[in-house]
Amino acid sequence: MVLFGLMVVVGLASFGVNRFLAQTQQRVLSESIAIIERTERVAQDADFAAALAGQLAAARELRQSEDLARALQLRIDRIAADLEVTRAFLGRAPEPDSATPVRGVVTEMESTVAVLIEATELELTERASLSEAGAMLSALISTEADLARLRVTAGIWELYSLPSGADTRPELDRLADANFFAYERLAEMAEAVSTFGQLLARVGMAGRNAELDALERDYQAEVALMQDRVTFMLSARSRAMASDIVAELAQGLTVDGVIAQRRSALQAKEALDALSLELGRQLDLLIAEALQGRVETRERMQTAVAASGWQATLLSAALAGVILLALFAGYMVWTRIRRRVVLRLEGVADRMVAMADGDLGQALTISGADEIGRLEAALNILRDRAEEAMTLRGRLEAAVLDRTAEVVAEMQSANAARADAEEQSRAKTHFMARMSHEIRTPLNGLIGLLDLLGADEADAGRRARLEVALTSARDLQELTEEILTFSVGEDGQDQKRLAAFDPTVVAQGLAAHLDVIAAAKGLQAVVRIDPDLPPALVGEPTKIRQVMMNLLSNAVKYTARGSVTLSVGARPIPPGKQELSLCVRDTGPGMTADETRQAFDIYGRSRSARQSGVKGVGLGLAIVRQLTDAMGAELRISTLPGRGSSFTLVLSLPEADPDAISALPPEPAAGAGRRVLVVDDHPVNRLVARGYLERMGCRVTEAATGQAALAAARDGDFDAMLVDLNLPDLSGDAVVSQIVRKGARVAVLTADLVRDDAETRERFGVDRVLTKPISPRALASFLEGGEPLPAAETAPGSVVDVALRDDIAGLGAEQTAEIVAALMADILAAVPLLRDFPDPETRRKLAHRLKGAASNFRLEPFCNLMQRIEAGEPSALETLNSVASNAINELASAARRAGLDLQPFAKPAKT
Structure with a gap:
């Protein structure tokens, strides 16, 4: 009984001891694991906060920066809360909030980003305004330079007009001291405006204050030069306008100017970089504190587990001493307890430590339904969750890698598509240039021959058949011109050619065109031209005429009976502008809302044209849309089915001096004394060029080969050189690149379809591209250094x-x-x-x-x-x-x- 009683007592005591140890270990493990999870979450939150800080530094909108700063503050608050719980668990004394410096840095970053965004927006706005002002000043200088050039030409003409033996010195002095001097000062001012545009572009790319200081000095110097040269403008109105524009350009040097805004942006960026570094340092301190807490928690957990085992050993020894008489029984009980409890707990503790180190291993086998079994079950649950987290992290990494590969593939595909599109665009440009020559050339010959045959044919029947053939040829020519015009406009190759023009003259020309095409169809042509139209405007009269002729042709084409009305009017709009409106109204069938939406679509219009039986492919309105957009104008449409249509072209154009309207230049005779080298392998071409040049008063030297041209240029002095592109020994490109110019102007001659634009001249390295047959006016313009003449x-x-x-x-x-x-x-x-x-x-x-x-x-x-x-x-x-x-x-x-x-x-x- 005693032994049994002792055994019962020992059993109860042992049970109580084991239960106490199990609960202690379970509490220690659960608390330690929770703290370890919090420290790991601190590291993850800190990494995410660093990523948010990088996005905040790169933000370019205020709303985006505010959202990022708010998210960053929330993440820092959670880091601070986790660290506070860790300190309390480890028994540390309360400390000031370690996240307070981080919050301060985030607040400063948010305000600095706002400053950077505002400075950048103000800089862009100011640069755009200054660029527009520079363009206006450049146009004004160009107009004044043309006027100065006309005065020089007039002065030279007056010298030639003086009687024989008259004293020419006063006229020569006036020509040199006044006209030529003013022209040179305007050229200097134009160069200053060009340099100013380049400085303005460089201000936007400046990345250092030292570079910005140098640009500010250059900026100030160019503005001062422009202010000094304004006084040399010939027109008082131009001087006043130029003074205002230069004063506006000088605003870029003020405290609110473009340079100050750029400097403010640079300072904000430097401050933002420093704050980003400080935030990274503060986050590293928080991560270090979390890692230290995790290490201390693990050590504390291991110490508590070891202490629990030691306590179990002491209690078991005390019980063995009490029941000396039941030593064997106690030993058996102890052996059993050790096998059933202690060893299991040690296995559980070892597994917890291994899991904390990242070794999940296999799931534990549940050895019983007691507390240790439940602890084993809980540990298995924790293991499963950790395994799920690792799997999710692996999937996330794989998804990021897959998406990165997709983005790279998309970029490569986009690059290949862009290269293919550029190649197709080049092929299309080459094809259309070829077609411009190959199609229009035989059409012009065909129309001319048919026209001549019709005029000479006396038989009425044959003349009628020739008229039908001539009409068909002209329809084909119109179709070809519309296709080529649409293609050129679609590629964006059209350039602005602003000039002063008389709107009344343009309107009268359109009225004459309407009278002809309306009479041919038996329609009434009604013309209303406002007698109070301004005398001169600045715009693109060629494009205006092309738009209006397309609209008039469409109106006549779709109107079976009734009338077509052309109305032209204008009203002043400040400052110094006129709103010019040109309206075409017809009594045709009109259009529905859906047809109106498709009216300017080339493909939709083609289907409609085929269905309605109207001639043409409908490129006219597509060209109208492109030309209207190119001029920055507005096209208003008013139409109803059965009530006709109304198309109104509205342009806002600056007023111009009526004297600035350029007329055709007089027959060129200003080449007297100029020495010209003509390089062409064909004697007829040289004969034509010599005839034109000698008639202008030039002295001509001929060369039939490239080597002869190089030798002539090396041994002589010339004012101008004309070089054919295809020579028997050297190409024209090679001759141009090797020839000794000595200040001479150089032009290339070609019979191919080559545009005389800045890009072509730069490609050949010449001052002008002249096409055959040579135009005397174009040749005179080249010799005088003027701009290319428009096609007549x-x-x-x-x-x-x-x-x-x-x-x-x-x-x-x-x-x-x-x-x-x-x-x-x-x-x-x-x-x-x-x-x-x-x-x-x-x-x-x-x-x-x-x-x-x-x-x-x-x-x-x-x-x-x-x-x-x-x-x-x-x-x-x-x-x-x-x-x-x-x-x-x-x-x-x-x-x-x-x-x-x-x-x-x-x-x-x-x-």
Whole structure:
């Protein structure tokens, strides 16, 4: 009984001890694990806070920066709360809130980002305003320079107009001291405006205060130069406007100017970088504190587990001493308890430590339903959750890697698509340039020949058939021009060409156009032009006419009966502008809302045109849309089904001085004394150029090859040089790059379709690109250093007749006859050589030389054939004799109609 009693007592005591130890360990483990989780969360929150801080530093909107700062503050508050719980668990004394410095840094970052955003927005606004003012000043200077140039020209004319023997010194002094001096000062001012634009762009890219200081000094110097040169403007109104604009440009140097705003942005960025570093340092301190707390928690947990085991050992020894008589029984009980309790608890403790170190291992086998079993079950649950967290983290990392790969693939795909689009755009541009030459050239010849045949045909039936053919050819020409115009406008190649013009003259021209096309269809043409239109406006009259002619043509095309009305009016709008409105109203079928939306869509319009049976493909309105957008104008539409349509073009244009409206320049005679080098392998081309130049008073030196041109330029001094692009020994590009200029202006000559724009001139390295046939006015403009002349409209009649009339006006009848005879003889002599030459390269050079010479007289079929021979087409030689014979006959007929006396010569036999 005693032994049994002792055993009962020992059992109860042992049970109580074991229960106490189990609860103690369970409490220690649960509290320690919770603290360890909090310390790990502090590290994760700190990393996320660092990422938020980076986004806050890169924010470019106030609302975005406020949201990021709020999220960052919330994350820091949670870090502070976790650290406070950790300190309390470890028994540390209360400390001041360690997150307070971090919150202060975040607050400073938010305010600094706001300053940076505001400074950047103000800088962009100010730069845009200054750029616009600079553009206005540049346009004003250009106008004044043109006026100064006209005064110089007038002064030179007055010198020539003085009687023989008169004293020219006063006029020369006035010309040099007043006109030339004012022109040079305006050129200096234009250069200062250009330099100012470059400085303004560099201010936006300045990244250091030292660089900004240098830009500010240059800025101040250019503004001072502009202020000094304003006084040399010829017009008082221009001087006042220029003074106001220069004063506006000087505002960039004030405390609220663009430089000050850029400096403020740089300072804010520097402060933001420093605050980002400070925030990173503060977050590192919080992470270090959390890591230290985790280490101390683990040590405390291990100490508590060990203490629990030691207490169990002491209690078991005391119980063994009490029951000495029941030593064996006590030993057995102790052995059992140790096997059933202590060893299990040690296994659980070891597993907890391993899990804390990241070793999850296999799930524990539940060894019983007691507290230790429940602890094992809880540990298994904790393990499962930790395993789920690791799996989720792995999936998140894999998702990030997958998305990164997708973004990289999308970027590569976008780069490939962009490269393909650029290649297609280049191919399209080349194709349209080729079509511009290959389609329009035969069409112009076809229309001219049909027109001549119709005028000479006496039989009414045949004349009617010729009229039908001529109408079809003109429709085809209109279709071609619309397609080419739409393509050029679609590529964005159109450039602004602002000029002063008389709106009344434009309106009268549109009225005449409406009278013709309306009468042809039996419609009434109504014209209302406001008599109070301003005398002069600044705009793009060519585009205005093209828009209005398209609108008038559409109105007549879709109106079966009734009238088409053209109304032109204007009203003043401050400051110094006029709102010009041009309205076209018809009595046609009108449009529904859906048709109105699709009216400017090329493809939708084409389907509608096919369904309604109206001629054309509908590119007119598509071109109208592009030209209207290019001018910055507004097109208003008012239409109802059955009530007709109204299209109103509204433009806001500055007023101009009526004297600034440029007229056609007089016949060029200002080349007296200039020395010009003409480089061309064809004698007819050189003869034409010499005739024009000598008529202008120039002294001409000729060169037939590139090497001869290089030698002539090296040994002599010239004021201008004309270089053909295709020479027998060197290309025109090579000659231009190697020739010794000595200050001479250089132009290239070409019979191909090449645009005379800044990009082309820069590519060739020349001052001007002149196309054949050479225009005397374009040649005079090149010699005088002026801008390229706009293309002139072709006069009625054959294109060959027009070319001959221009040559007779520029060279005289005798010299023109000599040139025509030389070309006809050259073509006659070249036909057998082209047909029998075995060397393709020699044939190509001869064909190119003949093409350049024939293009002076616009012999398009012959030029096209030479182009094919030059390209190496074997079939082109089959029609050589007939095409050459037709070219000679056409040139001879045009010469007879022009009254030229040509010597007879033998013609090639037809095949």
